[in-house]
Amino acid sequence: MNKILTLALLPITVAASANCVTDAPEIGDIGPSSALVCTALESRYPGTALTVEGRAIHSPTEVSVMASVDGRPVSLNYELSGYTWRLDQAAARVANVPSP
Numbered sequence: 794m795n796k797i798l799t800l801a802l803l804p805i806t807v808a809a810s811a812n813c814v815t816d817a818p819e820i821g822d823i824g825p826s827s828a829l830v831c832t833a834l835e836s837r838y839p840g841t842a843l844t845v846e847g848r849a850i851h852s853p854t855e856v857s858v859m860a861s862v863d864g865r866p867v868s869l870n871y872e873l874s875g876y877t878w879r880l881d882q883a884a885a886r887v888a889n890v891p892s893p
Contacts, residue, residue, distance in 0.1 A: 812831075812835055812842075812843060813831035813834060813835060813843040813844070813845065814843065814844040814845065815827030815828065815830075815831060815845045816845045816846060816847055816848075822848065822850075823850055823853065823856060824848050824850065824856030824858065824871055824878060825856070825858065825871050825878035825880075827845045829878065830845050830858050830860065830869060831843060831845060833869065833880050834860060834862065834867070834869075838862045841862050841863045842861075842862070842863050842864070843860065843861070843862060844860060844861045845858065845859075845860045846859045846860055846861060847859045853873070854872060854873040855870070855871070855872055855873075856870075856871045856878070857869065857870050857871075858870075858871065869881075
């Protein structure tokens with residue numbers, strides 16, 4: 794019975810995570826989780842192929858996350874506000890693609 798239930802849920806799980814490819818966590822990484830970055834990218838660019846590629850740590854409270862939208866580079870700047878990483882909407886940009 795468990796095998797049937799697992800097989801029945803497999804296509805739903807694969808389809809739900811197919812929109813955004815995350816990077817692997819590394820020791821010493823700080824900043825928002827890849828899942829949080831994917832959520833921000835999916836809301837900003839629905840229906841596109843999204844990939845989280847890496848991050849650049851500027852300070853303990855400022856991190857840039859590099860990603861791609863349909864193969865074009867994106868830089869998302871996050872700032873730590875209390876215990877929450879917040880996206881700097883004004884600094885979010887895509888190369889050669891106008892912001893919506």
